Amino acid sequence: MSEKKKNYGMIIDTRVCVGCSACVYACKAENGVPEGYCRDWVVQETNGEFPKLAMENRSERCQHCDNAPCVTYCPTGASHYDENGTVQINRSICTGCKACMAACPYDARYVHPEGFVDKCSLCKHRIEKGLKTACVSLCPTESLHLVDFDTMTAEDKAMLSGKDVYRQKEHAGTEPSLYWISARNKPGA
Amino acid sequence: MNHGTDFSRRDFIKISSLFLAGSAALSTLPSGIVSGLGSNPIEGKGEKIVYSFCEHCFWRCGIAVHVSDGKVTKITGSEHHPLSNGRLCPRGTGGTGLLYDPDRLAHPLIRERKGGKQYYRKASWDEAITAVAGGLYKIHEQYGPASIAMLHHGFGVSFFKKMFSEIGVNKIAKPSYDLCCGPARQATVLTYGYPSDTPEGFDIKNSKYMMFFGTHFGENMHNTAVQEISEGIRRGAKIVVFDPRFSTLAGKAEHWLPIKPATDIAMMQAIMHVLISENRYDKAFVEQHTVGFSELWDEVREMTPEKAAAITDISADAIRTVAREFAFHAPAAFVHTGRRTNWYGDAMQRIRAIQILNALVGNFKMPGGVVAFQKFPLVQPPAAHEHPAYEKEVYSKYPFFPQDEPSNTIASHEIVQQAITGEVKALLIYGVNLTETMTLGRQAALDALQKVDFSVAVDVLPAEVTGYVDVVLPECTYLERYDDLDNGRAFRTPFVALRQPAVAPMFDSKPGSEIARMITDKWGLHGVFAPTVEAGLDKKLKLVGSSLEEIKKRGVLVMPETDLYRKQGEPLNLNTPSGKVELASAQLKAGGFDAVPKYTPHPEAPAGYYRMLTGRKPMLTFGRTANNRFLGDLATAQENEVWVNTTIAAQHQLTNGDYVHLKNQAGIVSDFPVKVKVTQRIRKDAVYMVHGFGHTSKQLTWAYKRGASHNQLISKTDIDPIMGAVGFQNNFVTFVKEA
Numbered sequence: 001m002s003e004k005k006k007n008y009g010m011i012i013d014t015r016v017c018v019g020c021s022a023c024v025y026a027c028k029a030e031n032g033v034p035e036g037y038c039r040d041w042v043v044q045e046t047n048g049e050f051p052k053l054a055m056e057n058r059s060e061r062c063q064h065c066d067n068a069p070c071v072t073y074c075p076t077g078a079s080h081y082d083e084n085g086t087v088q089i090n091r092s093i094c095t096g097c098k099a100c101m102a103a104c105p106y107d108a109r110y111v112h113p114e115g116f117v118d119k120c121s122l123c124k125h126r127i128e129k130g131l132k133t134a135c136v137s138l139c140p141t142e143s144l145h146l147v148d149f150d151t152m153t154a155e156d157k158a159m160l161s162g163k164d165v166y167r168q169k170e171h172a173g174t175e176p177s178l179y180w181i182s183a184r185n186k187p188g189a
Numbered sequence: 190m191n192h193g194t195d196f197s198r199r200d201f202i203k204i205s206s207l208f209l210a211g212s213a214a215l216s217t218l219p220s221g222i223v224s225g226l227g228s229n230p231i232e233g234k235g236e237k238i239v240y241s242f243c244e245h246c247f248w249r250c251g252i253a254v255h256v257s258d259g260k261v262t263k264i265t266g267s268e269h270h271p272l273s274n275g276r277l278c279p280r281g282t283g284g285t286g287l288l289y290d291p292d293r294l295a296h297p298l299i300r301e302r303k304g305g306k307q308y309y310r311k312a313s314w315d316e317a318i319t320a321v322a323g324g325l326y327k328i329h330e331q332y333g334p335a336s337i338a339m340l341h342h343g344f345g346v347s348f349f350k351k352m353f354s355e356i357g358v359n360k361i362a363k364p365s366y367d368l369c370c371g372p373a374r375q376a377t378v379l380t381y382g383y384p385s386d387t388p389e390g391f392d393i394k395n396s397k398y399m400m401f402f403g404t405h406f407g408e409n410m411h412n413t414a415v416q417e418i419s420e421g422i423r424r425g426a427k428i429v430v431f432d433p434r435f436s437t438l439a440g441k442a443e444h445w446l447p448i449k450p451a452t453d454i455a456m457m458q459a460i461m462h463v464l465i466s467e468n469r470y471d472k473a474f475v476e477q478h479t480v481g482f483s484e485l486w487d488e489v490r491e492m493t494p495e496k497a498a499a500i501t502d503i504s505a506d507a508i509r510t511v512a513r514e515f516a517f518h519a520p521a522a523f524v525h526t527g528r529r530t531n532w533y534g535d536a537m538q539r540i541r542a543i544q545i546l547n548a549l550v551g552n553f554k555m556p557g558g559v560v561a562f563q564k565f566p567l568v569q570p571p572a573a574h575e576h577p578a579y580e581k582e583v584y585s586k587y588p589f590f591p592q593d594e595p596s597n598t599i600a601s602h603e604i605v606q607q608a609i610t611g612e613v614k615a616l617l618i619y620g621v622n623l624t625e626t627m628t629l630g631r632q633a634a635l636d637a638l639q640k641v642d643f644s645v646a647v648d649v650l651p652a653e654v655t656g657y658v659d660v661v662l663p664e665c666t667y668l669e670r671y672d673d674l675d676n677g678r679a680f681r682t683p684f685v686a687l688r689q690p691a692v693a694p695m696f697d698s699k700p701g702s703e704i705a706r707m708i709t710d711k712w713g714l715h716g717v718f719a720p721t722v723e724a725g726l727d728k729k730l731k732l733v734g735s736s737l738e739e740i741k742k743r744g745v746l747v748m749p750e751t752d753l754y755r756k757q758g759e760p761l762n763l764n765t766p767s768g769k770v771e772l773a774s775a776q777l778k779a780g781g782f783d784a785v786p787k788y789t790p791h792p793e794a795p796a797g798y799y800r801m802l803t804g805r806k807p808m809l810t811f812g813r814t815a816n817n818r819f820l821g822d823l824a825t826a827q828e829n830e831v832w833v834n835t836t837i838a839a840q841h842q843l844t845n846g847d848y849v850h851l852k853n854q855a856g857i858v859s860d861f862p863v864k865v866k867v868t869q870r871i872r873k874d875a876v877y878m879v880h881g882f883g884h885t886s887k888q889l890t891w892a893y894k895r896g897a898s899h900n901q902l903i904s905k906t907d908i909d910p911i912m913g914a915v916g917f918q919n920n921f922v923t924f925v926k927e928a
Contacts, residue, residue, distance in 0.1 A: 016419035018407030018437050021823055028822070029263035033821055042825075046435070050834070050869040051447045055440030133422070138265055140276045140412055141419035176421040181764035188425015 007085035008122055009064055009137070009177025011159055015185055017143035019044045019057035023135035026059075028121065030134035037110050039120040040122060040135060056183035059135065059144060062087060062108040063168065063176030064119035070100035070109070078117070085149070085177065091116040100102040105172045124147075149177065163189050199639055200307045201656040202300065208311050209651060210293040210696055213241055235259070239691040240744025242675060244344060244667035245280035245287075246810045247365065247387060248272060250412045251745055252281055254668060254691035261285050261668060261691055269743040271413075272388070272479050277822060278410035279808035287649065288692070288821025292653055292890050293662035295696035309661065312698065314707065315769050320660050322711035324643040325356075328615040334358045335584070336614040338604045341596070343620035344688070345664065347673040348705035348718070349647070353617075355714050360584050360613070362601040364626050366591075367915045373526040375912040376540035376585075379774050380548070382764030383561060384678045391523050392753065394681075400429040400511070402453050402543065404527030407437035410790050410807045411528075413680075419543065427518070429504075429511055431456060433802060434832065434877050435870035444488040444511060449502040450800050450875050450918065451533050451791040457542035458503035458507065458788055459497030463512035464549050465489065471551025478761050479548055481773025488785040494820055501789070502872075504619055519550035521557025529804075531914040534902035534907025538587070538786035541774075545786070548770045554755035562679035563751045568732040587913035588780045591823070600913035602629045602906070608637035615643040619701075620664075622652035622812040627880070627917055630903040637877035647704065650816055653890035663698040670700030670910065671722045674729055685724070685733075687740045691884045707832045781913050791919060798854055798921035799837065800875040803899050811881030815892040829896035830866040830880040833924075838867040841924050850925040851878075851897055855904040858925055860885060862896035864923075876922060 008143045019042045027033060027040050035114035040061035047054050064086045070079045071087060081087060094116040101109045101117065112118040123133035127146070131137070147156050164182040220591055225489075239254040243264075247583060251270020255263045264284045266277035273281070295319030298309040313321070328336055334357035341363055350361060366374070370387070377385035394417045406415050422428070422441060428438040439445040464470040465486055475482050492511075494505035501508075515522050524543045530536050545558075552558025568764065583592055584599040591597060597835045605628055607613040616637075623634040629704060638644065638657040646658040655661045664670075672688040694700065702722040709717045719725030727737035735746055755761070765771050778784040794800055805811065808826050831842060831851060843849065850861035861883050871877055882896030907916035 006780075013423075015441070018410075018415060018419075018441075018807065020279055020407065020410050020415075021825070022277065022279045022282065022807075024411075024823060025279045025808070025820070026263075026265070028819070029282055029285065035818075038309075038823070043436075046440070046870060050435075050872075051445065053435050053440075053445070053869060055435070055437070057437065057440070058756065125513075138277055138282070138892050139277070140278055140410065140415050141268075142276075142416075143419070183440075186425075187422045187427060187441075 002113075003083060004085050005083045006148050007177070008127065008146065008148055009085065009179070011145040011147050011156065011179045011181065012059060013041065013143045013145070013159070013181040014056050014058050015181060015187070016119055016141040016185040017057040017059060020140065020143055020166075022138050022140055023059045023144060026134040027080065027120070028057040030126075031121070033118075034113055037112070037120060039118065054183070058180065059139075060106070061178075062122075063106050063174065063178045064122060066175035066177065069103035069172075073099045073103040075099060077172060084124065086122045086124060087122060089117055089119065105169045105174060174182070199300070199657055202307055202309050202361065204298065204309055204651045204661070206888070208294070208296050208298055208309065209888065210291050210295045210345050239689060240269065240742070241668070241688050241691065242270065242744065243281045243284065244278075244685045245283065245813055246550050248413070249678060249686070250277060250281055250413050251343065251686060252277065252284070254284070258693050259692060261288055266412075267744055269747070270686060271680050271684050272678065273412055274416060276412065276416060278415075280410065280414050280810055280814055281412075283808070283814060283820040284666075284668055285818050286817035286821075288668050288695075290650065290816060290818065292650060292816055292888060293696065294648060294655070294661060294698065297663060297697065299340060300659045314509040314697070317660055317662060317712050318704075318707045321645050321662070322708050324659065325617070326712060328643055329358070331608055332614055333875045335360055335380070335611070337617070338599070338613045338615070339617045339619065340364065340601055340604060340621045340623065341619040344657035345667070345672050345701035346619045348702045349617065349619055352705040352709050353719065355709055355717050356712065359582055360449040360599055360604065361593065361596055362599050362604050363597050364601040364621055364628050366597050367600050367602055368531055368627050369529045369914060371912060371914045372530050372909065373528070373538045373853035375591065376526070376537050377545055378591075379537075379589065379765075379777065380541055380544040380771055381553070385526055386562065387680070388413050388562070388680060389526055389527055389528070390562055390679070392557050392560045392896035393421060396421060396426055396521050396523060398427050398429070398515060398522035400431070400515065400524040401438060402431045402524070402527060403532075404525055405432065405436035405438050405587075405804055407441070408807055409528065409805055419841050419848040427514070429550045433872045433875045436804075444507070446503045446507060446511070447461070449500070449872070450802065452788070454535065454542055454786055455492060455497045455788040456503065457499040457539070457546060457786070459494050459508050460512040460546060461489045461549060462492050463494060463509055464516055467513070469513065469516035474551030474553070475549065478481075478553070479770040480767045481771060485545065485785050488787065492788070502883040507654055515928065516550055519556035519558070520552040522550060522557050523547055523552055523782070531676070531909070531916045532918040533791045534909050534916040535789060536914050536916060537909050537912050540784060545772050548772060551760070553770065554753060556754060560753040561792065562681060562753070563680045563683045565676040565683040565685040565746070565748060566733075567676040567685055567729065569729075574884055585913055587909075587911065589777075589912040591606050600915075601626070602908065602915055603913070605629050605633050605637045609633065611640065614641055616641050616645070618644065618646045618654055618658065620648060622654045624653045624657070625812055625881070625884070625898065625900045626914060627900055627903060630917075631898070631901050632904070647701065648775065649698070651886060652812060653884065653886045662704055663696070664701055664704065665698035665855065669693060669694040669698070671702060671726060674726060680749050681753065684745050685740075686745045689741060689744070709905050761796055777911070780911070785921035794874060794921040795854055798923045800918060801853070801899070801902060801920045802875050802877045802918065802923045803880045804877065805881070806879050809879070809881060815881050815884055817890045820890050821891055827895060828864060829879040829899075830864045831897070832868050832871045832877040834871050834873045835867055835869055837873050838865065843867065843924060848927055850927070851902055851922040852925050853902045853904055854921045857902055857904055859883065859897040859901055861894050861897050862927060
């Protein structure tokens, strides 16, 4: 594992997400994701019984885990930790064996028609230019936030403070880098 | 009726794929958009960003079109345009899917009849323009200008409007008035003296309490409003949603009130009743700035929360709670007028009830309340020719149809009816897929298209309507052309926006500006338009101290924020007959209508049938996006579903994912089956399906046969007798299982 120079991840505010999928299309356009595939996706989860219903909309993607099973189980070293704190795939040494797909608890990967495994890169090519990810830049509700967790700004901290925040499948020990502000929070929390 | 011309039935023509873009479109695509094999972020030579505005819905957000090697690689939100603020909904990003649609119309087409067979012939532009100019001229000579009508949807129509005004044709309809924005527009005129606009005049940004009746922001991605509502949620603003369906917006609400469909006016009256009977309304505002309070009280006095509860299926306690909270948060509270509000033929009065609620709490021109955004004051250059009196003529028979909208002088259903009766003999259809537009349902549209003597469609795609006309003119997309300047949107920072081409027109398509010019030239009317479209834009911009060169850089000129709020004690000087806010309208009374909105019961569903409600998906805008492969790539975008309450589904032995045909109360069965979504998210007395699916044109190779057509199942319409909007929610459906 190379030495971490950054620790990028996301804070996702599900209170405001409307599930419009702008993030999905922005990613497809930015990253030339092939037809029929996507690197991020939207979940609209409704619970309860009429008329006592609750909803959460989430824009999901690779969680860029700090303890990533995909990296552990990749036999060729194609899946690796990047120095910016994300998980990346080196296509040239990926054999498309799918071990990473079986290991990933978040179902974040797919086999690209060209034979390698593909997933969200957290727009590494944009971050390197000082830009935010395509999805973060375009999201109409500003549900998505790109955060360097090593150098969190006051704004980043305020976003999480006093709110019901969770990470997905923490019990798997993956240390995911995506933090979710629950839709259960009252407005203005 | 046969008018002595050589009239024969206009058969539907399946446009030959030879006349469509086909593989030519695909070969021009950057890899990764359609080839399916793009694997790297698209970066190429000659990269540039062209600032323009979107045409995938009426909101007209600013877009940044990224061009590389002469190809559009992606579209993002313009950071300069106040309506997009750097952000964009899926449809905006999906512009590439329209631009590179292999089904695009590629050539002008002329209908031919030979030996009982009808077919389209590929024509040169000169032949097609000769046919259109000649066809319209002949009808104009024989029957006069009122026998020609235009139906339009889309910003590029301005050139055709100008073209027609040169020969005195002024019978022009935009179906969106009848179906969408008309009732709110006219209700605001009748209550406050000015038309409501886009974005709607609500200070969402500063509001603490927002009520919505049936309008579902988040599913309709009206970018700016969705951005401001999200900001409201972060600030702690409360949202209240009255909707028979648990919409996305209802999912964000403090209170979701699953109101019985068609009872909204009773609910609004009950809220008024609580505000007045509990002395929670703004007395000073009502006394100083409104007329008709006692008439209003006489009308709502009997509508107690208990009485309304029995009508609306919402408890009296909940009604009181909402009314009290609304008053508590006022004036930073509002009831939104919504869009696509024409449900039962009394939509205008329903929206008047909303605006009266707003007036009662005194939120007019207050932070967080009702506001009147301003438009950029663009100076119109003097017309090339004198415009005679007909320019001011309004053809609609509805007494409170707008008198001040030159691009909308008659309801679209009136044009359909006049085409059927023979009063209208020629139609120019710009961007309206008439058979799938909720104007009077599909059959009436087909009758109208059959009946007229001459018809032209200007379109980008081989939509169903293009199979029923005499001449098809392929317009290029909004990404390949200039249009007129857009100062039609009012906002806190008034602005004027430019549409400019990111790439040259593909195939044999042309911009509307050129098509209209060719037609006027053929009529021998020269000098109607500026020598070039660029010169015309530059001239207009010079009048406000700018230039085409300047606006091209950012695609928009933005004014500083205007003062939206009233000062204490300042008279409102409204443009109503009384000069005040009209709680009771003497104009309406004089016209034989209710001065104050009344609740009228609407028809109930026959046993085993359910009221058919409609709406949209966030990544689609009905016909505009139906065939868009880029947007259609997500599973959620690929078909519509019929939402059925869990209990009702069990009664009909339906399980989630089943495919059924729908049958309406008149026995019409949907052409195609639709997927059942069994859900807790809807009342038992209604079903819901997104409009714009179930296309029958095989030339729309992507959209064909996906889902079921909502439009096909409309066989009853309720026209608002006051202002001509079309309601269509008194249609009921049941399920026909696959054999």
